[in-house]
Amino acid sequence: MKWEVRVAYKRGVQDPEGETTLEALRMLGFKGVKRVSTAKLFVIEGECTREEVERMCRRLLANPVSQDYEIRRLAP
């Protein structure tokens, strides 16, 4: 099976990489950019069920205080 996990900051939590990227883009002349936010993707392949991927998120991939995660199945 192949799963995609998207880990992003919760609404209201600072996204320092997004802020730095926004600043850098504006310094490079991309004046139209108003907001940049970032997220991390993990593609996980192997013999694992959705429940196991949920547990991976809670135990390792996401920080439950500041991050949300979304799990999507890419292949059977």
Next chain:
Amino acid sequence: MKWEVRVAYKRGVQDPEGETTLEALRMLGFKGVKRVSTAKLFVIEGECTREEVERMCRRLLANPVSQDYEIRRLAP
């Protein structure tokens, strides 16, 4: 406009974060996991065309030596 940029390692390039994550998951008991790969997502909002987002990728968001990028429009 709202754009999503996905930056991932090119095929054949090492993905150290993916490898470390794989190791950590297996140490945590997720023995079925065979492979983990990672990517970075940027969500970019503002007045910018696809061509500008292409230029952002080439100039800042992706390393052309080791990374590929994909641009997707999320909202008009």
